[in-house]
Amino acid sequence: MALVAGTCVDRYEAHLLEADASGALVPHPPHELPEKKRYVAACSAGVKPQAFISQVAAAAACQNAGKRLCSLTEWYRACTGAQKTTYPYGARYEKGRCNVGKPHLLSILHGASANSWSYRDFNDPKLAQTDGFLALTGEYDGCQTTEGVMDMVGNLHEWVADRVDGSLRSKLPVPAVVQRRIGKHPGNGIFMGGFFSTMSQHGDGCQYVTAAHDPGYHDYSTGFRCCQDAAE
Numbered sequence: 001m002a003l004v005a006g007t008c009v010d011r012y013e014a015h016l017l018e019a020d021a022s023g024a025l026v027p028h029p030p031h032e033l034p035e036k037k038r039y040v041a042a043c044s045a046g047v048k049p050q051a052f053i054s055q056v057a058a059a060a061a062c063q064n065a066g067k068r069l070c071s072l073t074e075w076y077r078a079c080t081g082a083q084k085t086t087y088p089y090g091a092r093y094e095k096g097r098c099n100v101g102k103p104h105l106l107s108i109l110h111g112a113s114a115n116s117w118s119y120r121d122f123n124d125p126k127l128a129q130t131d132g133f134l135a136l137t138g139e140y141d142g143c144q145t146t147e148g149v150m151d152m153v154g155n156l157h158e159w160v161a162d163r164v165d166g167s168l169r170s171k172l173p174v175p176a177v178v179q180r181r182i183g184k185h186p187g188n189g190i191f192m193g194g195f196f197s198t199m200s201q202h203g204d205g206c207q208y209v210t211a212a213h214d215p216g217y218h219d220y221s222t223g224f225r226c227c228q229d230a231a232e
Contacts, residue, residue, distance in 0.1 A: 001043070002148045003230060010225040011156065012137035013049035013151050014041040014131060016061055031128035033218065034061075039066040041226050045138040045150075049223045051128045055159040055189035055215040058224035067226035069161040074227050075192055076172050079152040079206035081215045087144040087205040088119045088152050098143035099135045100154035106220075110125055119219075129219035133196050153205050154198070156223030157191040164188040164211045173201040176189045178211055195221040 001010040016028035016039040025040060030048040034057050041061040053061075059069045070078070084093045088098070096100075109130070110121045127133050138150045145152065152158070164185050168174060174182070194201075194208040202208050 001228065002078075004074070004145075004146075004147050004149065005082075006199070006230050007050055007070075007074045007078075007097050008228040009147075009149055010041075010043040010227070011072065011106070011149055012043050012045055012225070013156055014043055014058075014061065014225050015137075016040065017042050031125040033123060033125075039062060040053045041067065041224070043137075043225070046136050046142065048128070048134060049137055049151075049156055051134065051156055051220050052123055052125075052218050052220040053159070053222055053224060055191070056225075057218070058159045062224070062226035065226060067228045069224065070227035071170050072160045072162040072168075072190060072192070075152075075158065077162045078145065078149050079193065081147060083146070086207065088149070089141055093205065094142075095142065096142070097170075098151070098154035098195045099140050100139050101199050102133055104119050104199075105130060105133050107123045121167060122219035124220065135196070140157075153193050153208070155196055156192050156193075157195045157210060157221050159189060159191045159222065159224045162190050163215070164190060168171060168209075168211065171210065173203070173207050174209065178202055178209055181211055182228055185211060188212065189217065191222060191228050195223075197221075 002011050017025040018028045020026045030050045033052045039061045062068050143152050191210050
């Protein structure tokens with residue numbers, strides 16, 4: 001973990017461990033939807049992070065690891081750094097630093113017409129297995145904050161602990177497309193940072209925020225990382 005303004009933040013996007021028949025913790029396949037089991041969040045470099053996870057399941061996995069989901073303000077501070085830059089690496093976008101801007105993989109695998117996509121399509125395991133899209137943790141070594149936190153922009157969206165309410169506007173710059181949804185979707189979960197096929201549709205860099213989904217939602221783009229109070 002990295003120490004960021006009094007909070008310990010996982011350096012990498014999380015993957016999951018689950019108990020095997022002997023009770024030992026073994027990696028859960030990151031392209032598989034977490035079922036109703038007990039999962040433990042883990043953090044290390046060079047692994048595929050867990051996609052297809054809801055805010056509810058992510059919070060439980062952090063808790064089982066003795067941690068918690070980062071709050072929105074903790075996440076945003078970790079992403080922007082002490083200098084409060086728009087991107088983890090600086091003030092301006094630099095192509096290739098983070099895993100963003102890839103072609104729309106859902107369109108490639110399930111057709112160009114969004115009207116034909118189902119929720120099942122959004123949870124197709126192939127969306128996390130196709131080469132050249134979801135990267136290993138830390139693979140984009142230029143996508144790093146000054147405090148050593150990796151992949152906060154791109155790769156996977158990251159759930160935070162907050163729910164949608166009127167205070168969202170005071171926590172970070174909220175783009176107009178999200179502003180319009182705040183009053184319509186109170187209680188929704190929030191994920192941050194964008195994923196491998198986004199750029200700035202819901203905000204630039206660390207300001208990328210999605211607030212349109214309930215806490216039980218999951219798809220191929222949703223991941224997480226954990227935080228912990230430094231005193232612990």
